[in-house]
Amino acid sequence: MATGDIVEKGDMKESIRELFEYRHLLFMLTWKEIRIRYKQTIMGFFWALLMPMLIVAAGVLIRQAFALVSDQPVNLRDVASICVKALPWAFFVGAIRFSTSSLTGNSNLVTKIYFPREVFPVSAVLANLFDFAVASVVVVVVLILARTGLGVDILWLPLLLVLLVFLTLGLGMLLACGNLFFRDVKYIVEVLLTFGIFFTPVFYEAKMLGKWAPVILLNPLAPLLEAMNDVIVLHRPPDYGWLGYSASWAVLGFLIAWKVFDRAESAFAENI
């Protein structure tokens, strides 16, 4: 028999083909996420800026406190660094939060209509990517004001962004799947995201921790943020070793997460 047969799940090629077939749906769901987020709000897209701006403000405050202790005043370049790292962090937090509840929040669709379930976490991540893009405009302005200039190392940036997205996608799919079976996941994620900022070099740089720096860099997100700071603000190439470490997390994590998601998918409707 040809088309439409129920294929044994876990076939990666089949999953990719199916996801491609439903690309319109992926697009529409992403669009819906963006659309409803700012519907019936007074501030509209301004909300996309608020979260990263708050993070930046907190970062500047903390750096100011450091400065008072260490007698090294905060300069504009530091603010630029915080901006460059706060934005991906805000994206990561938002995307993980939304994708975790993306399956449970759409339970009527999960139990009623068939299509590849991957579109839920993926569209949640893509919608946050849109917010990320909106907020980036502001960061560009800050960078211009700080006169950080442009180096050739900026060419690393697209790769870094892709790795960031894949890292987020992998984790998001895994958490969405986990949260479907056990709602505990959502609460654990909330706690981890709230305190995660202390274990990620957003307000500070990893090297400020001296010999403890590698510990912080074990967090796969950390080398990516450091690398972004390197290539945008500091005009130097990233640390290849640590970048490789993050990249393997992103790629392997994504593949494993997809596999697990695919395996568990058939049990979604009756366990949600």
Added chain:
Amino acid sequence: MSEIAVEFDRVWKKFRKGESFDSLRDLIPAMTKRLLSGDRDGDLRPREFWAVKDVSFQVKRGEALGIIGPNGAGKSTVLKLLSKILRPNKGSIHVQGRLSALIEIGAGFHPDLTGRENIYLNGAILGMTREEIKRKFDPIVEFSGLEEFIDTPVKRYSSGMYARLGFSVAAHVDPDVLLVDEVLSVGDMQFQEKCLEKMLSFAKGGTTVLFVSHNLAAVSTLCPQTAFLSGGTLRAMGPTSNVMTEYVRSVQAGDSAPSEEVPIRTARLLDESMETIERFSPGQKAYLTFSMKPDVPLEECLLGFIIRRATDDLPVCDYNLPLAHLRPSGQHAGDLQCGLSFQVNLLRGAYIIVLHLYHCPTAKFLGWIRPAAFFSVEETASWQGLAHVNPLLIARESEGE
């Protein structure tokens, strides 16, 4: 290629009763097992039950199959298995071509989005491309009759409007196989008719339709073939009128067993030669025999004789027959064997006979038997309707001037 559009081959599906996991202790092993083995084994574990048991059927391309059965028979599970939302524990399912499901229409709507936006969203959820929706947008809106409100968020819609928009989108998918689950129960009469018409046109246009409904009249209009599910098993499948007869009989049999109090018993339906019969042709003579043992004088009672169409419970006739002449007054002991003759002036369909005994002075029903009997009417000609008025066509050559 094969002409079979949908094939269900010895499909089993089990569900679990109660909450999924009681304790952390059975959670981890169960979870690992599910992920590793896919939980496909065919054995029932404690608290599990089969929702679909060894169901096999085939539907040919362009055929419409009705699926009927009582609540909890597994009808919706069958549709969910077909649409790949659920996966069978045993057996295999094959579907040829693009499948679209009218299960819970409007499930993909978001209340904050306008009707227009929801058409695009829901269309995509049902597997249409953006260009396709754009092309069909106007017909969809026109079909729903919601032109005025298309830019209003659907949260402001009434539930009927919601359902109409949902059906309109779903009806424009152009599937090869269409699954319909009880959607006609929404909307006003006019819209229901429109839906039925649309589904009929699907069926005529070569789309394979699987239609789950409790509305037996709609099933018989739409589907020449019907499957009857009960308790997860396929009880009967074949021409709709036969299967429906089976279904109605099983429902009525389980409905109300006559209690000891009922003064009417053992009703039997006979034909002219006093043979037990269940299938009549229009205009045939029928005898209903039963025994009666009222504890009140017969002249104070009326016998209610009601015929209802089984598919929609439409009362075909409702007589109140006096009983005084059956027995001299004053006497009232012992069983009375009664016979009631009538003419089956009815057309194709399934019917039930209800009997009751009404006591006039106390205005009370002394007993109901429902159904007293069950019969179907079949004819070879394609007559439609309810009553058999025995039309006779004659002609005479008019004399030329």
